[in-house]
Each structure stands twice: as structure tokens, then as C-alpha cells.
Amino acid sequence: MRRAERLFQIIQILRRGRAPVTADALAQELETSKRSIYRDIAALVGQRAPIRGEAGVGYILEDGYDMPPLMLTPDEIEAAVLGAQWVAGRGDPALARAANDLIAKIAEAVPDNLRPMVLEPAGRAPPAWQNAPDNIDMVQVRSAIHGGRKIKLAYNDEQGRPSDRVIWPITVGYMETKRLLIGWCELRKDFRSFRTDRVAEAWFLDDRFPERPGVLRARWRREMDERHAAWRRGES
Known part of the structure; x- marks a missing residue:
């Protein structure tokens, strides 16, 4: 790897890291020596890259640093x-x-x-099967997720039984042939998944839900991880 490319990769590694990255970790990922990493970091700091480091802790890239966005490998x-x-x-x-x-x-x-x-990429994503239609405006769904706003649904379950739900939307799941709107359901007091093709009608409310979407997503992921772990252990 040329040094110019390695300098760029160091910035990318630090940018994606949420915690300090050690010289050992940088050297291992870039397949070079710690001595080279020390020299590269010094060169980047000399070029005014806002890198902060502490012995035994690692390096971080301060917020606000920008590089040409299309210097892609x-x-x-x-x-x-x-x-x-x-x-x-x-x-x-x-x-x-x-x-x-x-x-x-x-x-x-x-x-x-x-x-x-x-x-002409070396890989290609397989074509999708016929997707089930969305019966809800997905642009407004994504806006509600980003804005932390509630959605009221008239929904039909797999047996066709109707119900009205108010949910706190947190993410959209993209399956092979259908999409799922996932959120906290006020009726069930728990996370639920709703197939977008089973929505009979939707109202996008101005009401904000009390928790940040990112916090709710983290809770949902933890619950999913716990359920999957229990399933692998053979627990009901």
C-alpha cells in the first residue's frame, strides 16, 4: 500500500471508530509496523488533521474534519x-x-x-422477487422516524383481523418480498413489527414520542439479540 493511500485509510479508520484506536490496531489493519503508524500520524498532524492521541489509550479524530468525499478505494x-x-x-x-x-x-x-x-462490478445483488405493495407512504414513514413522531395505523393482522394502533416508529426492515415497519406499540406496550402491505390506513401525527428514536432502536436491538440467543439455546 502506498503511503498516500495509507494516510487516507488512517483517517477513514479513525472516522468510523467510536472509541480511541490504538497504534497496534492501526498497524494490524493496515498490515504495517507501529513505527510507520507513528510516522504517519505525525505527518497527518503536521498537515493539520485534528488527531488527538494519548499513550496507552489510542488516537481519535475530532469532529468537523472533512476530506474529499469521493476519494474511494x-x-x-x-x-x-x-x-x-x-x-x-x-x-x-x-x-x-x-x-x-x-x-x-x-x-x-x-x-x-x-x-x-x-x-461492470465483480459482484451483483440478486434480483428481488415480486415485492408486496406498500399501503403506506414510505417517504412519510422515514420522515416520522427521523423526526420522532407518532403514526396511527389501521392494521389487519395475518388472519385479517382489524385493529387501530398508535406506534412510535424506529426503523424499517427490508425483507426479500415485503417491508416491515417496526416500532413501539402503545396498545401492546412492546415492540411490534407491521407489514406495510397489511396497513389499511395511516395517519402521520404531529405528536412526538417521549424517547429518542436512537435510544429505542438500541433497546429493540438488545431485545432481538436476547431472543435470538435464547432461540439458539433452545429456550422457548
């Missing part, structure tokens, strides 16, 4: 295109259009020698 291009292909085949229409636009923008922005990796 070949592997990053392949990853972005593969992910966009998956979304184009399985996302709701607005996200599918955005995914195709993203691929086109990447193709225009990368250097000529990397363009074949966008237009």
Missing part, C-alpha cells in the same frame, strides 16, 4: 454499488430511484480507470 466502490443494487431491487420506489441515482453519480465522479468497477 476500489473495494469501497464495489461495496457502494453492491449496496445500491440491493436497495434498488428491494427498497420502496423513492429509495430505489435514489439508489440508481447514486450509482450514476459515483460513475460520473470516479476517475476513468475506476469507472468499470461501477458499470
Whole structure:
């Protein structure tokens, strides 16, 4: 790996880290020596990169530092295109259009020698089966999730039984042939998943729910992890 590329990768590793990253960890990921890492960090600091470090703790990149956004490696291009292909085949229409636009923008922005990796990638996401239709505006759903606002649903379960629910939406699950709206259900006092094709009607409320969406998502993930662990142990 050339030194210029290694400097860029150090910034990327520090940017994605939520905790200080040690010189040992940097050297291992970049397959180089700690001595080289020390020199590279010194060079980046000399170029005014806001890197702070403490002996025995590691390095962090302070907020607000920016680099040219499309200095992408070949592997990053392949990853972005593969992910966009998956979304184009399985996302709701607005996200599918955005995914195709993203691929086109990447193709225009990368250097000529990397363009074949966008237009003729080594991997390709498999085509989706026929998706179940959404009976709810997914653009408004995503807006409600970001804004922490409640949604009222008229919903039919798998037996066709109707119910009215007020939920605190936290995320959308993209399955192979259907999408799930996941949130805290005020009726059941628990997290529930609602298939978007089974929604009879939806009202997007101005009411904000009392907890931040990120906090609720973390709770939901912990509960899912605990259920999966119990299932693997054979517990009911």
C-alpha cells in the first residue's frame, strides 16, 4: 500500500471508530509496523488533521474534519454499488430511484480507470422477487422516524383481523418480498413489527414520542439479540 493511500485509510479508520484506536490496531489493519503508524500520524498532524492521541489509550479524530468525499478505494466502490443494487431491487420506489441515482453519480465522479468497477462490478445483488405493495407512504414513514413522531395505523393482522394502533416508529426492515415497519406499540406496550402491505390506513401525527428514536432502536436491538440467543439455546 502506498503511503498516500495509507494516510487516507488512517483517517477513514479513525472516522468510523467510536472509541480511541490504538497504534497496534492501526498497524494490524493496515498490515504495517507501529513505527510507520507513528510516522504517519505525525505527518497527518503536521498537515493539520485534528488527531488527538494519548499513550496507552489510542488516537481519535475530532469532529468537523472533512476530506474529499469521493476519494474511494476500489473495494469501497464495489461495496457502494453492491449496496445500491440491493436497495434498488428491494427498497420502496423513492429509495430505489435514489439508489440508481447514486450509482450514476459515483460513475460520473470516479476517475476513468475506476469507472468499470461501477458499470461492470465483480459482484451483483440478486434480483428481488415480486415485492408486496406498500399501503403506506414510505417517504412519510422515514420522515416520522427521523423526526420522532407518532403514526396511527389501521392494521389487519395475518388472519385479517382489524385493529387501530398508535406506534412510535424506529426503523424499517427490508425483507426479500415485503417491508416491515417496526416500532413501539402503545396498545401492546412492546415492540411490534407491521407489514406495510397489511396497513389499511395511516395517519402521520404531529405528536412526538417521549424517547429518542436512537435510544429505542438500541433497546429493540438488545431485545432481538436476547431472543435470538435464547432461540439458539433452545429456550422457548
